[in-house]
Amino acid sequence: MxxxxxxxxxxxxxxxxxxxxxxxxxxxxxxxxxxxxxxxxxxxxxxxxxxxxxxxxxxxxxxxxxxxxxxxxxxxxxxxxxxxxxxxxxxxxxxxxxxxxxxxxxxxxxxxxxxxxxxxxxxxxxxxxxxxxxxxxxxxxxxxxxxxxxxxxxxxxxDTAFHAAIPPAAARYAIDVATADRHRIRRYGFHGTSHAYVSRATARLLDRAPSDVNVIVLHLGNGASAAAVRGGRCVETSMGLTPLEGLVMGTRSGDIDPAVVFHLMRVGKMSADDIDVLLNKKSGLVGLCGDNDVREILRRRAEGDPEAALAFDIYVHRLRKYIGAYYAVLGRVDAVVFTAGVGEHAAAVREAAVAGLEGLGLAVDAERNAARSGAARLISPAGARVAVAVVPTDEEMEIAQQTYTWVKA
CATH class of the missing domain: 3.30.420.40 (ATPase, nucleotide binding domain)
Incomplete structure (x- = not known):
């Protein structure tokens, strides 16, 4: 803005x-x-x-x-x-x-x-x-x-500031409180400037005040995160203590059973540093099929490559699961919005992410979804109960605006 x-x-x-x-x-x-x-x-x-x-x-x-x-x-x-x-x-x-x-x-x-x-x-x-x-x-x-x-x-x-509003029930991990406090362990969340910008821009697209809108924002780039935003305030987000938690990403695993780490240490004889590299740099899409570029994965999938098809399915399954979970967190959802490189440009990902969620009021219009545009736009059918949108993010503008607002004040 x-x-x-x-x-x-x-x-x-x-x-x-x-x-x-x-x-x-x-x-x-x-x-x-x-x-x-x-x-x-x-x-x-x-x-x-x-x-x-x-x-x-x-x-x-x-x-x-x-x-x-x-x-x-x-x-x-x-x-x-x-x-x-x-x-x-x-x-x-x-x-x-x-x-x-x-x-x-x-x-x-x-x-x-x-x-x-x-x-x-x-x-x-x-x-x-x-x-x-x-x-x-x-x-x-x-x-x-x-x-x-x-x-x-x-x-x-x-990056973490927008998520500071999430309530303790969402921010706390269920581990010993004294240990968590001593080591500052909690869910912090990331991509906050993007989620802040996009949630407000979505309200403008709907011609409503941010305080009146509940939005699920899906920031899908090589790093990816989801946020549930109620009335302009973040109440839940997928990344946690670090950017590793949550959605499947280009090279990061996202959610896994924590015991996988212990198993790799005890059985795989891997060090903490080795596992750090594995989960952050050799997992996600690149770990599943050797590519972290969604465009390449979509090309391979269209040619019948089973590894690319499975990677796509895992990626989309996690997205759909988070949409459903955040729908439950918010209670009422006015819009699901896609942003960042994959979210803004991969129509197949957007379509697949909401497929099967018609009972929640979610659907995309095939023609609107396939249209190429750099503008914020609705891709849901006319009159849809829940808007599905594509809103280009602008983190630099968000940083500039927050900086300028502070200085002018």
Whole structure:
């Protein structure tokens, strides 16, 4: 949602930074109109084959690319700043109102966006054991950006924050309470910026207020998660302590019997690290059929490949099971919405996920479902009791909006 949609036409740009372990994605957004002034990626940081791709507002024809080793996140952000400056939009621009940082894990400490200071940095670092692959990368981007613009408001927006509202009955695991509290074990949930954005956008699509709508959001990318959103607040989500729990994903197993881990240790003689790699990187679709690209799996399935067909069936079975479970959690469902790469583009997945759920008011219209569009749209039959929708996610815009709202307040 652009600032103008919220009734704020004040000038101001927000730079959104998404720092990964070996990459930095960035977008510069003009908040009054929601216009992307620049989009870029620095990838393979620390390698000799580092690459920066920068696309200004003029579009693909104005895209610029540079290659050569980028040593670390500081060098990556300095290269980004040079590209922005070439467009007259450098980090010293008076129009730059704030920098918004995506941070994966906020634990119980951060349940909403927060202005970054030394205390916030220290607390994000304390949460590293909960997200050892992600929070250090976010911290690297934060520290570098603060050095480059120490005078500029910088806001951390957390993937986990949208799920902080889920009630204890959904958040708690049924293990010893003292042990769980000591080690901060609970369901945190992820993809929160996507679920927040898409649930609100779905309400707009239905021409209703978010507070009046119950939505099941299915964020289906290489990572995948479901969320039950009641009146704009998340009340249940499929990912848990880590992003491993829940739906079948590209390389992650999703839900399994916890005793599988003990069995692999005792019988398979596998170490904890080996099992971590197995469940996070060698399971899910790639473990079932050797491919984690749903497009390739659909092609193989159409050609009669039994492994691809079984992988598809397992993937869809888990989706359907979560839809039914979250229908029960919400009691009343106004919409089931698909988003992210698979959710937005794989019509066969959408059709199969709701097949057999007609008794719950769920169905897709074949023609609407097959139509290609980048816009939010209904794919259920006219007059359906429960809307089925496709809503493109926009996590960067959500981060920008949350950042800008904080700064303007």
């Amino acid at each position: 652009a600032a103008s949609e919220a009734g704020d036409s004040s000038p101001g740009h927000v730079l959104v930074l998404n720092s990964g372990s070996s990459s930095v994605k960035y977008q510069l957004i003009e908040m009054a109109t929601g216009t992307r002034l620049a989009v870029g990626l620095v990838e393979r940081i620390g390698e000799s084959t580092s690459r920066l791709v920068h696309t200004p507002a003029a579009g693909e024809e104005a895209r610029r690319e540079r290659t050569g080793r980028v040593a670390d996140h500081e060098e990556a952000l300095r290269a980004m700043a040079e590209e922005l400056s070439a467009d007259g939009l450098g980090l010293d621009s008076p129009e730059l109102a704030a920098i918004g940082h995506r941070v994966v894990h906020g634990g119980r400490s951060f349940t909403e966006p927060v202005l970054i200071d030394d205390h916030v940095v220290a607390e994000i670092e304390r949460l590293v054991p909960l997200a050892p692959l992600h929070n250090p990368a976010g911290l690297a981007g934060i520290r570098t950006a603060r050095r480059l613009r120490p005078d500029l408001p910088q806001v951390a927006v957390f």
